[in-house]
Structures are given as C-alpha cells and as structure tokens.
Amino acid sequence: MNMKRYTQYMYSYPHKTAYGPLEGITLNQYLSDLAGAGHDLYLHLPFCETKCGYCNLFSVTGQGETAIDRYLDTVERQLRQYEPLFASANSLFTSLTIGGGTPLLLTEAQLERCFAMIRRYTRLARDAEIIIETAPNQTAKPKLALLKDAGVTRVSMGIQSFFDEELKVLKRSHRAKKARESLDLLMNSGFSRVNADFIYGVPGQSVSSFLSSVKEAVSFGPDELFLYPLYVKHGAALEQELNRGLVLDEDLAFRQYEAAAEWLASHGYRQDSMRRFVRPESPGGSREFSDCGFGSTLSLGCGGRSYLGNLHYCTPYAVTRESCLEQLVQYEETRDFCAVTHGILLSEEEQKRRFVIRHLLILPGLPLTAYRETFHGDAAADFPILHKWMEQGFLKEQRDCLALTEKGMGLSDYLGPMLISKEVRDKMNQWEALHGTKHNPIQREFKEL
Numbered sequence: 001m002n003m004k005r006y007t008q009y010m011y012s013y014p015h016k017t018a019y020g021p022l023e024g025i026t027l028n029q030y031l032s033d034l035a036g037a038g039h040d041l042y043l044h045l046p047f048c049e050t051k052c053g054y055c056n057l058f059s060v061t062g063q064g065e066t067a068i069d070r071y072l073d074t075v076e077r078q079l080r081q082y083e084p085l086f087a088s089a090n091s092l093f094t095s096l097t098i099g100g101g102t103p104l105l106l107t108e109a110q111l112e113r114c115f116a117m118i119r120r121y122t123r124l125a126r127d128a129e130i131i132i133e134t135a136p137n138q139t140a141k142p143k144l145a146l147l148k149d150a151g152v153t154r155v156s157m158g159i160q161s162f163f164d165e166e167l168k169v170l171k172r173s174h175r176a177k178k179a180r181e182s183l184d185l186l187m188n189s190g191f192s193r194v195n196a197d198f199i200y201g202v203p204g205q206s207v208s209s210f211l212s213s214v215k216e217a218v219s220f221g222p223d224e225l226f227l228y229p230l231y232v233k234h235g236a237a238l239e240q241e242l243n244r245g246l247v248l249d250e251d252l253a254f255r256q257y258e259a260a261a262e263w264l265a266s267h268g269y270r271q272d273s274m275r276r277f278v279r280p281e282s283p284g285g286s287r288e289f290s291d292c293g294f295g296s297t298l299s300l301g302c303g304g305r306s307y308l309g310n311l312h313y314c315t316p317y318a319v320t321r322e323s324c325l326e327q328l329v330q331y332e333e334t335r336d337f338c339a340v341t342h343g344i345l346l347s348e349e350e351q352k353r354r355f356v357i358r359h360l361l362i363l364p365g366l367p368l369t370a371y372r373e374t375f376h377g378d379a380a381a382d383f384p385i386l387h388k389w390m391e392q393g394f395l396k397e398q399r400d401c402l403a404l405t406e407k408g409m410g411l412s413d414y415l416g417p418m419l420i421s422k423e424v425r426d427k428m429n430q431w432e433a434l435h436g437t438k439h440n441p442i443q444r445e446f447k448e449l
C-alpha cells in the first residue's frame with residue numbers, strides 16, 4: 001500500500017488556507033443562522049508562555065498584562081457591536097469554548113472579565129457547556145476555583161508526555177512533575193469533565209514510553225484522553241530541526257498508536273475517533289464536534305473561526321510570530337466587526353463534503369438518512385470512494401451510518417484528506433506555494449489506494 005498515513009488532521013473543512021478575501025458581506029445577512037437556540041460561541045485568547053515546537057495555532061508569546069487588557073478591550077468592542085444582532089435574532093448560545101493560546105495565562109481579573117463580558121452581551125443557556133483549555137504551568141487552585149464559579153463544565157489540559165526528555169523535544173515549557181501535580185489538582189476541582197491530550201510520534205519516544213504516559217494518565221481518571229500524532233507544519237519551531245535532519249518516524253508513530261488503542265480498549269475505553277478515547281464510566285458525553293456539520297459557531301477575538309451556514313470566516317491564516325502580531329494589530333484597529341472580509345462561501349458540493357468529513361471520522365459515523373434528507377441524494381452515490389473504502393475494509397455500514405472500522409480509524413488522517421475537493425486543494429496548495437516548505441505533506445500528490 002503506497003500511502004502517507006499521517007497526511008493531515010481534518011478537524012474542520014475547508015482548511016483556513018483555502019480561505020480568501022470576501023467583499024460585500026455583513027453579519028446582518030446571516031442573522032437567520034444565529035436565530036434562536038443551539039449555537040456555539042468561541043473566544044480565542046492567543047497568548048502563550050512559550051511557543052511549543054509543533055504549534056501552528058494562532059498564538060503569540062511575550063505579551064504582558066497591558067497588551068492582554070488591550071486585546072480584551074477589543075473583544076468587548078466586538079461584543080458591543082454584535083449585541084444588537086444577537087437581540088434581533090434572539091440568539092441563545094448553548095456552548096461557550098474558551099481556547100487559545102493558553103487562556104489561563106490571563107490574570108484572575110482578566111479571566112473574570114472574559115466571563116462577565118460574555119454574560120453581559122450574549123445569552124448563554126442556563127445549562128450551557130462551558131469549556132476551557134489549560135496547560136500544566138498555568139493550572140493553579142485559585143484560577144480553577146474561579147472557573148468553577150464561572151460555570152465551567154469541562155477543562156482540557158495539554159500534557160503531551162510524562163517524560164521530560166520528550167517534553168523538551170516538543171519544546172513544551174512544563175515538566176512532567178508539574179503535569180502530574182496540575183492534573184491531580186484539576187481532577188480534584190469538581191469539574192464535570194476533564195480531558196487530557198498526549199502526543200505520539202515524538203523523536204526519541206518509544207512504544208513503551210508512550211504507553212507508560214497513557215497508563216499514567218489513566219491512573220488519574222480523566223473522562224477522555226486525546227492522542228495526537230505529531231505533525232510539524234509550516235511555521236512551527238520544529239520545522240527548522242526537520243531541515244537540520246530531525247526525522248519523524250511514521251511507522252513507529254503507528255505502532256505507538258496501535259499499542260495505546262489496544263491497551264485502552266482492553267481497559268474498557270471507548271474509541272470514538274483516531275484521537276478520542278472515552279473512559280468507561282464517563283457519561284455519553286458530547287461528540288468531538290458539537291454540531292451536525294451545520295450548527296453555527298460565532299468566534300470572538302482574533303484567530304478563531306466562525307461558521308454561519310455556508311459562510312466560514314476568520315482573520316487570515318497566520319502562523320509565524322510576525323504574521324500573528326500583524327493580525328493582532330489589525331484586529332485591534334478593526335472598526336466594523338460585522339463586515340466579513342476573509343473566508344469562504346461553501347457551494348452545495350462543498351457542504352456535502354463537509355458533512356461527510358465531519359461525520360465519517362468520528363463514531364457513530366456518517367448518518368445516511370440525515371445525509372439523504374439534507375442533500376436529497378445518496379452519500380455513497382455522491383462519493384463513490386466510500387464504496388471503495390467499504391470494499392477495502394475501512395468502512396462498514398451499521399445502524400444507518402457509515403462508520404470507520406478499526407483499520408479505517410487508524411487511517412483517518414489519510415482517508416479524510418482524500419475527501420478534499422480539487423478546488424479546495426488547489427487553494428491550499430497555492431497558499432503552501434507562497435508560504436509552505438517541503439515538509440508540509442499537503443503539497444504531495446495524493447496517491448489513490
């Protein structure tokens with residue numbers, strides 16, 4: 001089989017690098033997508049202590065309290081402009097996610113301000129799920145108490161490894177001892193759900209050291225574990241080390257994944273996707289993606305994405321420090337937050353792809369009746385490759401869904417990118433041609449299995 005198993009993580013579609021300039025669009029035209037209940041709110045806080053070696057997220061280091069205050073002033077101005085729209089659409093948000101960056105890098109007063117602003121200018125459902133990301137170095141008792149008081153239901157901690165040598169390779173700022181203390185603190189802080197992230201495929205990491213991190217994590221009892229293969233994309237600090245000869249071993253990464261998936265299954269964990277493993281006693285919980293592919297998400301701040309019907313938008317994709325800082329300046333200088341200037345309008349064909357991609361890669365899988373009702377057609381007829389994947393044993397039909405088999409699940413980062421349309425791939429490749437490097441796999445031609 002000639003293939004690249006770790007091509008790309010398809011957590012959304014289309015990728016931000018396929019976005020481009022938009023003209024003449026305002027949020028007022030998309031009010032119906034924000035009408036009533038059921039929408040998600042996202043606040044991006046793009047500040048970190050140090051930049052992790054693999055990070056290609058919109059985040060910057062070295063921003064002091066004043067710079068963060070200025071950013072929050074801008075978020076408040078954005079919220080004030082959105083408030084009348086929310087009122088006329090009678091919008092009710094059923095979830096709030098605060099991500100970054102490292103949200104807990106903010107002072108307690110700044111964190112309190114975030115929650116107060118959101119509650120003042122938006123309507124959050126009484127039982128809204130409120131999710132926040134944290135990192136071991138920023139996890140301390142007073143901030144966790146503040147989150148609990150603010151109604152946070154779920155905390156996600158990026159640990160990545162319980163071995164200092166691996167953390168150093170990843171350029172994470174925390175050490176294993178701190179990760180243990182912080183996870184223990186978090187587990188004893190009374191949140192409804194806690195999840196922890198780990199990375200495999202790290203140079204110098206063995207199957208047994210990865211398995212040992214996973215087993216240790218399980219001993220703390222988090223509700224979910226997310227296991228990510230290491231990717232080094234354009235602009236990430238580790239890219240330079242790849243240029244100097246550092247090697248990512250895909251076969252070893254896959255053996256680490258297999259060993260962890262097998263061990264977790266034998267300990268009752270339910271695997272929902274290539275990355276998500278749910279503790280046996282944990283309540284059903286939400287899907288990795290909170291919508292059915294069409295729910296609205298409105299982002300606040302700079303760097304987060306909004307999804308309103310066929311309109312997807314955000315600030316232009318930025319990875320390097322210079323380009324992130326440039327975006328931050330532009331964000332603070334924005335006068336009209338209702339004008340949408342950068343994004344993509346999805347055709348019906350692209351909406352079908354999005355529906356398939358977002359459902360297929362996580363159990364229970366692609367709902368066939370829902371697809372038929374939404375698009376008045378048959379998923380496998382629209383995407384003949386799905387037939388082929390069934391023949392190859394990557395997919396199976398179960399309970400009105402097309403679901404990944406165990407073999408297919410391990411191939412998620414190969415199968416997902418195969419569903420990218422030619423138009424979107426061309427746009428992504430144009431972006432890569434301008435900004436990318438030889439290490440970015442999306443530049444390669446996809447080989448059919």
Ligand code: SF4
Nearest residue numbers: 048051052055059101
């Ligand atoms: S991976 Fe997370 S913690 Fe690390 S630099 Fe990126 S946003 Fe910050």
